Each structure stands twice: as C-alpha cells, then as structure tokens.
Amino acid sequence: MSKVCEITGKKAMTGNNVSFSINKTKRRFNVNLSKKRFYIPEEDRWITLKVSTRALKSINKKGIYAVLKEAKAQGFIK
Secondary structure, eight states, X not given: OOOBOTTTOOBOEEEEEEOXXXXXXXXXXXXXXXXXXXXXXXXXXXXXXXXXXXXXXXXXXXXXXXXXXXXXXXXXXX
C-alpha cells in the first residue's frame, strides 16, 4: 500500500540530510498517516480510510460527509 492520504492526496517528499560538514545525502519526508474507521450517518455505514493528521483535523472541524464530498470533487476519491 502506498503512503498517500486518501482525503488530501498528501504523499512523501524528498530532500537532503545536511551534516555538520554540509555533506548532502537524499532522504524522504514521509506523511504522518493513520488508518481510521469513520461512521457516515447519511449513508448509515462505516468506512476505513488512511488519512493524515491534517485530514483528521479537517474531519473534526467540518464533518466526515463534507470532507468526503470535497475529496470527491477534487478527484482523490472515486
């Protein structure tokens, strides 16, 4: 499974490790993902999503149904 948030589409970025002597080596900045189950009362069902912590904050603020509608409009969910 890929390390991509199913709501926001966030994925790993690349960058450099920089040592004290300013030697640069490649590294990855992974996304902080969690696998969570959400209940959608409008559809009376549970869904499991792999979401970032930023997406969790959005879900807590707006509600799961509104966030899912936005993600479908942006093309992250079919």
